[in-house]
Amino acid sequence: MNISVVIPLLNEDESLGELYDWIAKVMQAHQFSYEIIFIDDGSTDNSWQVIENLSKKDSAVKGIRFQKNYGKSQALNAGFKITKGDVVITMDADLQDSPDEIPELYELITKNNLDLVSGWKKKRYDSKIRKNIPSKLFNAAARKTSGLKLHDFNCGLKAYKSIVIKSVDVYGEMHRYIPVLAKNEGFTKIDEKVVQHQARKYGTTKFGIDRFVNGFLDLITIWFLSKFAKRPMHLFGLLGSFMFFIGLCFALYLGIDKMFFNTSGRLLTERPQFYAAIVAMIIGTQLFLAGFLGELILRSKRNDERYKISEVV
Template identity: 80%
Template sequence: MDISVVIPLLNEEESLNELHDWIAKVMQSNRYSYEILFIDDGSTDSSWKVIETLSKKNTAVKGIKFQKNYGKSQALNAGFKEVEGDVVITMDADLQDSPEEIPELYNLITKDGFDLISGWKKKRYDSKIRKNIPSKLFNAAARKTSGLKLHDFNCGLKAYKKEVVKNIDVNGEMHRYIPVLAKNAGFNKIDEKVVAHQARKYGVTKFGMDRFINGFLDLITIWFLSTFGKSPMHLFGLLGTIMFIVGCTFAFYLGIDKLFFNPTGRLITDRPQFYISLVTMIIGTQFFLAGFLGEIMLRTKSGTKRYTISNKINL
């Protein structure tokens, strides 16, 4: 199979028919073999019924329905497990991503040999306050921490080699940083392409302030995991060592001062340096314990179920 199109969605009943017809038209005009995989992330409207109807009309349509809303990352993770195409295209279901971009994205993967191509919505039609400004902040921070010089990490329109999506684990809200996950997995041929962005035709954006906060927290998480994920003791052990040395230095100073320079002076416990010494040694010990626990968890962790699928179509 040439192409798998993965589309996570939440309450997009109005746009699904139009999006399907648009994708099918592009695929047929380019003679691609394809599948369209819709992942219904707990919609409360009739999105799933629309997907069922589309699957009867077109056997290339497949679907996964979550029991409840688990988030875009979990939806992509479920879709990536099922895809069969040599090239995987992800896009949003709100018609703001254009299927007309698919042939060029496909060629960049198959002919130019890229592992991942990320869309860049250079001209946007979103609210500047709600999405544009937060996106600029996200992207600047992601470039700084990851070393990837992409302008739009969070663009839903991306193309991947099949091997990429089969070797990355998208969880939490890490869908924003999939290029970083791919780079950490050893896929280094990553680039971007300017893509068309269209104004939302139906419904309202799902972007809220919670996503703004969670995005930055996830960026910190992905930085930590990419730097210290394989050996948390390298971070916590270093911090613990520094804190313990600081505490021991104060304790040594207090002991020498009491024994040789001020034997009849005030008690050690009456001096603030004593408490600095005590607290820093305790914190240093706790950092060491955190590092040990992290190493133990890393070596004993097992796969955990992050979402519940209530139904599937053609899978």
């Protein structure tokens, strides 16, 4: 099979029929063999009924329905597990992503031998204050942290080699960082393509300030996991040792000053440096122990996959 199209959705019943017709028209015009996988992430409208009707009408349409709303990452993960296409395309269900982009995305993956192509909505039709400005700040931070020079990490329209989506584990709110997750798994042939962005035709946006805040928190998480997941002592041990050393220096200073220079008889507990030394040494010890416990946990998980083999001859 050439292409699997994975579409997570939440309350998009008005757009699903039109989106299906558009995708099917593009696929048939280019003679692709394809499947369309809709993942209903706990919709409360008629989205699932629409998906059921489309599945009865066309065997290429498959559907997964969640018991409740679990989030886009979980929806993508469920869809990725059942894909059969050589190339996997993800897009949103709100008609803001254009299926006309699919043939070129497919060619970039197959002919240019890329692992992943991320869409870039260079011209957007969203609210500047509510979405555009936060997205620019988020993307700038993601570029700086990950080292990937992508302009639009959060674009739903992406193309992948099948092996990429079978190798990455998308969880929590990590769907924004699939390119970073792919890079961490050794898939470095990553590029982007300017794609057409369309104004929302039906319904309302699901974007809120909580997604913006969560995005930055997830960015910190993925940075830490990519750098120190296999060696937590390198971070916590270093920080702990540094803090303990600072506290020890304060303690030595206070001890020497008390023994040789303190003629006024001032008590150590009356000096702020005493408390700074105690706090620094306690924090340093705790950080060091956190790194040590992290190393013990890693050692105990011996059955977990620690590496991936690309080829064997």
